[in-house]
Amino acid sequence: MHTKSNPDWHFQRPELADYYLKSFALKLSNSRALFARRRMGKTEFLLQDLGPAAAKQGYRVIYINLWECRDNTSEGVASSVINSLQNSDGFLERIKKISSKKIGTIKLNAKTPMAEGSFETRFEADKSTANLMTNMWQQIDQCQDTILLLIDEAQILASANNGDLAAALRAGLDVRKQKIHVIFTGSSEHTLRDMFAKSNQPFYNWAPVEPFPLLDNLFVQHMIAVSNHILDRNYHLTDQQGIEAFNQLKQTPELFRRFLEEYLIRPFHGCLSAIENALAKTYTDQGFDSLWSELLPVDRIILQAIAAKQEGLSSKNTRIKLGQYLGLAEIANHTVNNALARLFEKQHLSREDRGVYRFEDDHFEEWIKLEHPLPTW
Structure with missing residues (x-):
């Protein structure tokens, strides 16, 4: 439920979250690999739909964004897992703490800093990465709950520099298939497919690779409804205007949010101006x-x-x-x-x-x- 002072910009996808969790419950598989272009809502879905739904079902949820630790992926993975398992707060509690913070604009940063993907835990400089990985598996084995491991930007594992890490993860996950379910997501379809389809890759044949279901006009209608709840009636947007803007922005949720942000700030400039500004900011921000x-x-x-x-x-x-x-x-x-x-x-x-x-x-x-x-x- 949203109010004018506290709008709810998140378009919930409970059916999709339930679909993946049911596939694990039925033991049809213990892993999935999902791909979609950048800015299509993968991370938001993991953090705000799938993760909370899994936590409610008793999973211990661990989220890792490999892009954020790409300079030292092995240490980043181990640190993230250990920090998450040692944190006394559950996944839902951490999400609630993040959600309770007031947001000045409608920007929804799906990569909100949280315990799973951060480096708040600092380890002594003389501890080697190998020791960290060993400690990580020990922490996992001591955990009494079934673990849902969400690995975002998984294509990072396919780089030559991360070959040893990928092999170590595959070996560790292979012997813990009953305990750990894994969702890989990636923005590079080519790399993700190679990662699971090439026989010389550590994760060969380990998870089915499939497209991530994209947001559609229902998402647009939700966002328009929330926007109109804030806007003066004279500047209300129609669903058709929203759908046309969404299509012009190549049906990219992140850009559509930027469009709405621009429109909410300057509705008197119209939709076209908001679209142009959203694109211009994207080009600049992406460098x-x-x-x-x-x-x-x-x-x-x-x-x-x-x-x-x-x-x-x-x-x-x-x-x-x-x-x-x-x-x-x-x-x-x-x-x-x-x-x-x-x-x-x-x-x-x-x-x-x-x-x-x-x-x-x-x-x-x-x-x-x-x-x-x-x-x-």
Whole structure:
């Protein structure tokens, strides 16, 4: 229930949470891997729907965001698990403490700092990561409850630097399948599929990989209803206006929230202005300029070509054209392949089919079309 002074911006998804928990209860599987593009509501669902629902059913819920500890993933995982299991507050109590804090704007930061993913527990500098991992498994074995382990941005485990960690996790989880259920989520479909489908990967065949169910017009209608409860009647939005804005923002929940924030602040400027401002802020906040400047020239031209829907990147004619843009006679085939490999590794691109690629972040693609379009072919 929301009030004008305390609006409830969270669109609850109890049926979806119940679906995953029932699959575990029926022992159909003990793990799932879910993928969706960035900003599509995965983390919010884990923290505000699935986690609380599991806690009510008696699970001990542990949430880890690997992106937040990507610089030292092994220590981050072990520290997060130990800290969570040693914390006397349950998952629901920690969620309530976070929810009770007053929020000045409608921004809903799904990655709200909480015990599971933080580094509040500090370990002595001389404790090795190996000791931390051992301690982590000991803490897990001492826990009397069934554990639901929520691993967000799981594609981080597929990086070469985390090969040993992935192997150690797989080994530890294999012998605790009755005690630990795992939900992996990731924003890179390509990397997540490789992580569970390639025989040379530690997590090969360990969890079914499936798309995360995306938010739809019901989410839009909820957000419009909450907004209209705050707005002056003269500036109320219709469901149709909301749906049109949602579609223009590529059905991205995070951007739709930004649109509503812009509209709530300046409703007299209208919907179009709010959409434009939401996109502009996204481009700035995501640091697309910096991302672009860090790329090699050949990587940039590959991205420009894909954004322009250019096919046949490995064909001789295309490589000659791309080379001309770079001041070369021709780009070698292996140069194109190396550029694609780098862009896969950085999670800018994924492969849909042989010779067919798509951006992991639709808004990065739109930004390239706007700021760095491929010259006329």
